[in-house]
Amino acid sequence: MGQKTFKFRQVKAECWECTSHIQDKHLKVRVNKRNYNLHHIIYEHNYGAVKDTEVVHHLCENPRCLNPIHLVKMSRIDHMRHHSIIRASIKVAQIHPEYGVLKVWDSLTEASQNGYTRSNITLCCASKVELYMDCWWMKVRY
Numbered sequence: 001m002g003q004k005t006f007k008f009r010q011v012k013a014e015c016w017e018c019t020s021h022i023q024d025k026h027l028k029v030r031v032n033k034r035n036y037n038l039h040h041i042i043y044e045h046n047y048g049a050v051k052d053t054e055v056v057h058h059l060c061e062n063p064r065c066l067n068p069i070h071l072v073k074m075s076r077i078d079h080m081r082h083h084s085i086i087r088a089s090i091k092v093a094q095i096h097p098e099y100g101v102l103k104v105w106d107s108l109t110e111a112s113q114n115g116y117t118r119s120n121i122t123l124c125c126a127s128k129v130e131l132y133m134d135c136w137w138m139k140v141r142y
Contacts (some may be wrong), residue, residue: 014067014070015060015062015064015065015067015070016065016066016067017062017064017065017066018038018064018066026038026039026063026064027039027063027064027066029041037056038066039056039058039063039065039066039071040056042066042068042071043056043068043071043073046068046071047068047071047073050073053075053076054073054074054075054076055073055074055075055076055079056071056072056073057071057072057073057074057079057082058070058071059071059072090107090108090139090140091104091105091106091107091139091140092104092105092107092108092111092121092125092137092138092139092140093105093137093138093139093140094111094116094135094136094137095135095136095137095138096134096135096136097131097134097135097136102135104140108121108122116132116133117132120132120133121137124136124137125137125138125139
């Protein structure tokens with residue numbers, strides 16, 4: 001395998017974000033004609049092998065973080081359970097540029113059941129789009 005050069009920036013909570021190998025929300029690197037999640041490779045290099053029934057989870061919830069102390073392995077089932085609990089605990093605030101907070105929805109699901117598109121809210125929360133339905137949207141954890 002040839003040498004790879006990675007570019008990083010340090011962000012909040014001591015995350016080490018790689019800015020050079022982004023594909024979808026996770027960082028990828030190609031080895032022997034196969035794509036791998038970079039955080040998975042970092043974990044294995046520092047702590048050892050990961051079974052097929054396990055995944056590498058970001059304790060910081062930042063999918064672009066490669067800080068080894070933010071990575072832990074867990075079973076696929078526990079990982080899915082963790083993320084379903086996290087999704088359920090996120091409230092979404094709908095903020096109008098002139099009138100302020102219009103409503104705080106208990107979840108993305110509740111907002112989407114009231115005529116808003118879940119994917120558009122998510123993109124707006126991630127600052128990929130500026131406004132959705134003339135409002136800003138923001139994830140709020142209670």
